[in-house]
Amino acid sequence: QQQVKQSPQSLIVQKGGISIINCAYENTAFDYFPWYQQFPGKGPALLIAIRPDVSEKKEGRFTISFNKSAKQFSLHIMDSQPGDSATYFCAASKQAGTALIFGKGTTLSVSS
Amino acid sequence: NAGVTQTPKFRVLKTGQSMTLLCAQDMNHEYMYWYRQDPGMGLRLIHYSVGEGTTAKGEVPDGYNVSRLKKQNFLLGLESAAPSQTSVYFCASSYSMGTQPQHFGDGTRLSIL
Numbered sequence: 001q002q003q004v005k006q007s008p009q010s011l012i013v014q015k016g017g018i019s020i021i022n023c024a025y026e027n028t029a030f031d032y033f034p035w036y037q038q039f040p041g042k043g044p045a046l047l048i049a050i051r052p053d054v055s056e057k058k059e060g061r062f063t064i065s066f067n068k069s070a071k072q073f074s075l076h077i078m079d080s081q082p083g084d085s086a087t088y089f090c091a092a093s094k095q096a097g098t099a100l101i102f103g104k105g106t107t108l109s110v111s112s
Numbered sequence: 113n114a115g116v117t118q119t120p121k122f123r124v125l126k127t128g129q130s131m132t133l134l135c136a137q138d139m140n141h142e143y144m145y146w147y148r149q150d151p152g153m154g155l156r157l158i159h160y161s162v163g164e165g166t167t168a169k170g171e172v173p174d175g176y177n178v179s180r181l182k183k184q185n186f187l188l189g190l191e192s193a194a195p196s197q198t199s200v201y202f203c204a205s206s207y208s209m210g211t212q213p214q215h216f217g218d219g220t221r222l223s224i225l
Contacts, residue, residue, distance in 0.1 A: 009152070032211045043116070043202050043216030044155070089154060093210040099145075099170060100214065104154035 003027055004092050006103030013110050019077040021106045023090035026071065030092040034100070035064065035075050038087045047088070048075075080110045114138050118203050118217035125193045125224050133188040133220050135203030143206045144186040145170075145214065146178060148199040155202065161186055162209065193224045 005024045013019045023033075034049035050057045050064040050073065057064045063076040077084055090103040119134045135144065146158040157170030161180040175197060177189045186205075190197060200221050204214040 006154075034213070041218065043204070043218050044214075045216065046213040049213075098210050099157050099160060100210065102155040104152060 003101045004090060004103045006090050006106060008106060009104070010107045011109070013077075013080045013108065015080065015082060015110055015112050017080050017110075019075075019080045019084065019108055019110070021075045021088055021090070021108070022072065023074065023092075023103050024070075024072045025092050027092070027094075028071070029094050030101075032093045033064070033066065033073050034091050035062075036089040036091065036102075038089065038105075040086075044087075044089060077108075080108075082110045082112045084108060085110050116203055116205055116215050116217035118201075118220050120220060121218070122221045123223070125190075125222065127193060127195060127224060129193050130189070130191050131193065131222075132190075133201055133203075133222075135186045135188070135205075135217060137184055137186075137203075137205040137215070139205060139215065140183070141205035141207055141215070142183070143209050144180065145204045145206075146176070146186065146188045147202045147204065148172065149202060149219070150199050158188065158201075160209075195224045198222060198224045 035047045036044035037047040038044040048059050061078045066073045088106045091100045093100045116137045145160040147155045156172045159178040161167050164183040167178045179187045200219045202219050204216045206212045206214045
């Protein structure tokens with residue numbers, strides 16, 4: 001049972017464009033939604049995270065949009081750069097000490 | 113500050129051989145995790161530990177054993193390696209579980225022939 005569904009599997013965006021990655025979850029008890037970024041040959045690293053009490057969180061060019069009623073959240077990368085080319089994972093967890101559930105990942109390629 | 117260090121970085125095994133993957137963290141984190149990453153499958157939790165001397169099963173624990181004898185170390189063992197265990201293994205650690213950032217090592221690429 002896949003609790004966090006991520007799409008698309010891969011994405012190609014031109015430099016300067018907007019990259020959008022979507023995730024949907026099933027468990028309404030989830031209340032922490034992070035995004036991790038992974039470069040080739042490296043481990044994932046936390047990029048940005050959101051809790052369900054806000055609908056949007058922005059850090060630089062990266063924004064998480066959260067829709068609690070639809071049980072969906074998305075990552076927007078504005079002004080995408082070749083250095084943003086990486087694999088992105090969404091995840092979800094409950095606050096009460098449970099493990100993160102990861103999506104299957106999206107490989108982003110930003111062409112120059 | 114090294115963060116999370118995984119040893120070895122690469123390894124090739126024959127079916128049936130055993131080996132241990134070592135993870136060490138220097139951030140005094142209570143929680144440690146082992147994941148495997150396979151193409152199109154994302155990160156799947158194998159085992160985790162909530163503190164020294166404790167371990168628990170994750171999503172895909174079969175064929176693996178773990179030990180947390182020291183707070184800073186988390187070992188992942190394969191007693192009898194199988195080709196299905198060919199993967200990239202990541203160790204991570206965090207202050208608490210669920211809502212604190214997990215800090216990942218750079219992975220161990222393991223091939224079972």
